[in-house]
Amino acid sequence: MSESTSSPPQERHDEPALQGSPVSFGDNGRTPAQRRSRLVAGVVTVTVHVTIIAALFWPRTVPPHRLVRPPPPPIQVSLADLPKTKPPGLPNMTMLEPASPATRPPRVSTLPSDEIATPDNSDLLSESQLAGAAVAGEGGGGTCNMARAVQQALRRDPMVRTAVEDAHRAGQAIMLWDGDWVRSGEQDGKGMSAVREAIMWEVAFAPESCRNIQMHGLVLLSLTDGSTRFALGAGDWRWSDLLGLRGNPP
Numbered sequence: 001m002s003e004s005t006s007s008p009p010q011e012r013h014d015e016p017a018l019q020g021s022p023v024s025f026g027d028n029g030r031t032p033a034q035r036r037s038r039l040v041a042g043v044v045t046v047t048v049h050v051t052i053i054a055a056l057f058w059p060r061t062v063p064p065h066r067l068v069r070p071p072p073p074p075i076q077v078s079l080a081d082l083p084k085t086k087p088p089g090l091p092n093m094t095m096l097e098p099a100s101p102a103t104r105p106p107r108v109s110t111l112p113s114d115e116i117a118t119p120d121n122s123d124l125l126s127e128s129q130l131a132g133a134a135v136a137g138e139g140g141g142g143t144c145n146m147a148r149a150v151q152q153a154l155r156r157d158p159m160v161r162t163a164v165e166d167a168h169r170a171g172q173a174i175m176l177w178d179g180d181w182v183r184s185g186e187q188d189g190k191g192m193s194a195v196r197e198a199i200m201w202e203v204a205f206a207p208e209s210c211r212n213i214q215m216h217g218l219v220l221l222s223l224t225d226g227s228t229r230f231a232l233g234a235g236d237w238r239w240s241d242l243l244g245l246r247g248n249p250p
Helices: 032-057 146-156 158-166 193-204 239-243
Strands: 173-177 214-216 219-222 229-232 236-238
Touching (some): 158 193, 173 193
Antiparallel strands (some): 214 236
16 A cells, blocks of 8 residues: 555554552642651651750759849838937036936035145144153152153054054154143044053053152153154143042052
8 A cells, every 4th residue: 555545643642651550649749658758847847946946945054153142032121200319519407317326426625725634733742842841761759760661661662663653753752641642643542552552551560659659741751763752741740640540649
């Protein structure tokens, strides 16, 4: 047969032959494997984002050296109206309370200088007052020399010297007895107690006839220094008068 008489062969579209059983295409032509891969990728992406967000907002532990102490609790302060303080100045004399006797300040003497008490030296004698006075060893009659015996007793007694020094009468002429014992300065007892007792002791143990010898005027008895002297007597007197025994002798 010639080509002009024969009919043209039909055009065929060659399609690729798929092996296996036929598979239906859905979801825009994606296969189930592709859909699973995309789902896994989406899950991974979401997980990564969630992890990043959680890491940003997750509470962090502050190291111990960076711990910040909490602020102290608030202090409640109340305001009060305080009295206004007065500026320093002179105290108000009307508001001062009288001081108690235990805390009262000592009083200061305001006496003029001419009214201040002066030491009592009335027992001291001047040389003019001693003029004509008998000294120990003179008079007394016979063997009864009472002035010398009393003078020796005073010189032997150390307490006599101590009493003189305590009375600040060393080197002075002291009126000791003028009918009564005389107080010397600030001494508690009359006649400077130690001196008076030494004289009375000696007179008391003297013979009675010697104690009753009549005397007249002053008699001076001296210590070993010669300048400290004691004056006894006034007018007519007897040695027994120093013992407080008065009256006519038997």
